[in-house]
Amino acid sequence: xxxxxxxxxxxxxxxxxxxxxxxxxxxxxxxxxxxxxxxxxxxxxxxxxxxxxxxxxxxxxxxxxxxxxxxxxxxxxxxxxxxxxxxxxxxxxxxxxxxxxxxxxxxxxxxxxxxxxxxxxxxxxxxxxxxxxxxxxxxxxxxxxxxxxxxxxxxxxxxxxxxxxxxxxxxxxxxxxxxxxxxxxxxxxxxxxxxxxxxxxxxxxxxxxxxxxxxxxxxxxxxxxxxxxxxxxxxxxxxxxxxxxxxxxxxxxxxxxxxxxxxxxxxxxxxxxxxxxxxxxxxxxxxxxxxxxxxxxxxxxxxxxxxxxxxxxxxxxxxxxxxxxxxxxxxxxxxxxxxxxxxxxxxxxxxxxxxxxxxxxxxxxxxxxxxxxxxxxxxxxxxxxxxxxxxxxxxxxxxxxxxxxxxxxxxx
Numbered sequence: 001x002x003x004x005x006x007x008x009x010x011x012x013x014x015x016x017x018x019x020x021x022x023x024x025x026x027x028x029x030x031x032x033x034x035x036x037x038x039x040x041x042x043x044x045x046x047x048x049x050x051x052x053x054x055x056x057x058x059x060x061x062x063x064x065x066x067x068x069x070x071x072x073x074x075x076x077x078x079x080x081x082x083x084x085x086x087x088x089x090x091x092x093x094x095x096x097x098x099x100x101x102x103x104x105x106x107x108x109x110x111x112x113x114x115x116x117x118x119x120x121x122x123x124x125x126x127x128x129x130x131x132x133x134x135x136x137x138x139x140x141x142x143x144x145x146x147x148x149x150x151x152x153x154x155x156x157x158x159x160x161x162x163x164x165x166x167x168x169x170x171x172x173x174x175x176x177x178x179x180x181x182x183x184x185x186x187x188x189x190x191x192x193x194x195x196x197x198x199x200x201x202x203x204x205x206x207x208x209x210x211x212x213x214x215x216x217x218x219x220x221x222x223x224x225x226x227x228x229x230x231x232x233x234x235x236x237x238x239x240x241x242x243x244x245x246x247x248x249x250x251x252x253x254x255x256x257x258x259x260x261x262x263x264x265x266x267x268x269x270x271x272x273x274x275x276x277x278x279x280x281x282x283x284x285x286x287x288x289x290x291x292x293x294x295x296x297x298x299x300x301x302x303x304x305x306x307x308x309x310x311x312x313x314x315x316x317x318x319x320x321x322x323x324x325x326x327x328x329x330x331x332x333x334x335x336x337x338x339x340x341x342x343x344x345x346x347x348x349x350x351x352x353x354x355x356x357x358x359x360x361x362x363x364x365x366x367x368x369x370x371x372x373x374x375x376x377x378x379x380x381x382x383x384x385x386x387x388x389x390x391x392x393x394x395x396x397x398x399x400x401x402x403x404x405x406x407x408x409x410x411x412x
Contacts, residue, residue, distance in 0.1 A: 024057040028067075028412060035129070035385075035405035037172075045172045045403050046126060047074035052085065063090035076171060079125065086138050099143045104136055105156065107205065107218065108271050109260050111312050111339060112354060115271040115298050116218060116256035119156065119203060121225040123165040127173050127398060128365070129385050129405075137162065150209050158201040161193040163249060164225035175397055179285070183241045190227050190247040199223075205256075212263070218256035223249045228279035233286045243286065252277060265304050269314075272297040280320065281328040293321045300337075308343035334359040335394075348373045356395060363389020363396030382406045 028051065035046040054067040066087040073079035088101030108117035112132060120136040128135065139158050146153040167174040179185050193199040205218040227247035234242045253276040261268045273296045279289040300314035314337045323331040336359060341352040354367040369383030384404045389396030 028053040031409035035403040109269040152207040154205040156203040186244040220254040267302040312339040361393030363393030365395040
């Protein structure tokens with residue numbers, strides 16, 4: 001839930017005014033986004049307007065940046081409010097730099113899919129229909145980098161845990177779980193890591209650069225962004241059952257690998273993330289969770305054939321090691337993507353079509369969009385998000401949420 005008070009916003013406006021006299025610069029944008037369901041009840045799925053103000057100040061090797069979001073959401077009242085989006089201080093030297101504060105940290109080479117890009121927890125309030133830079137939530141962190149000619153070393157410390165956001169009841173993107181009629185279901189409060197030093201998250205990354213190829217190795221000692229749904233079950237003589245869910249976040253260790261290689265008109269990309277000690281849902285509702293290791297990996301290629309065309313295709317798989325048929329998910333979860341885009345009218349019009357296809361469930365999400373720049377500052381866009389397939393699939397479960405949308409954005 002965003003902060004209801006406008007104190008942050010007022011303080012930020014005053015800070016911008018004061019910084020103008022101190023050589024600071026400010027910028028920002030206003031955007032408005034609205035989407036409408038194409039199936040009954042033909043209602044509004046999303047309707048929100050946002051103002052972002054950004055401030056930066058620079059003095060020799062010191063750089064300060066802050067941004068605030070003020071949003072009015074006409075569908076989800078909890079999303080209305082003001083929040084500090086980013087706010088950090090940079091110290092930059094020739095051989096190292098440090099960033100302290102609230103920030104967005106992006107890892108990985110994938111397009112629209114997060115494999116090693118897991119430092120920032122995701123916001124799935126509207127599933128994945130938001131842009132990825134809106135899905136990533138900022139973290140309060142310290143990031144330190146050693147900068148070399150061919151190797152960069154990056155260390156990240158996140159003192160306080162921040163979990164993912166999922167749609168809640170009352171949200172059009174909320175999927176209500178189904179239980180047998182004879183089962184009484186109770187939910188306990190989610191157990192989150194306490195704000196203690198021992199519960200910090202730590203990440204490290206080595207990036208190697210050479211002619212035409214980039215390679216990175218990483219490790220992340222973290223917490224699962226999503227709670228594991230532990231449960232206790234009580235059976236009664238009248239064939240009634242009570243199941244009590246006790247959600248809890250668990251520690252995870254994730255080892256990552258990423259690379260990209262350019263060749264002529266192509267860029268070849270790949271990522272892999274090995275998850276150590278992840279809990280999986282059982283196939284039987286009344287069974288216990290199963291703890292396994294898993295491997296997420298992706299291969300992709302970008303093709304730039306000329307005339308402002310871009311074609312990107314990817315294949316990704318989530319593989320559970322030591323698989324048991326007691327697990328609800330399959331041993332493999334395979335998804336392929338295809339993104340075709342074209343720029344027209346002297347690069348003022350961009351047409352794009354991004355398809356996510358689940359090979360296991362044969363369901364898909366087709367994202368069609370067009371963006372036109374009326375001026376450098378004012379852009380309008382529109383499109384459709386088409387869901388299809390079985391209702392048990394990752395994308396098919398949202399087939400009743402197929403939508404058309406419009407967006408306008410003014411930058412200043």
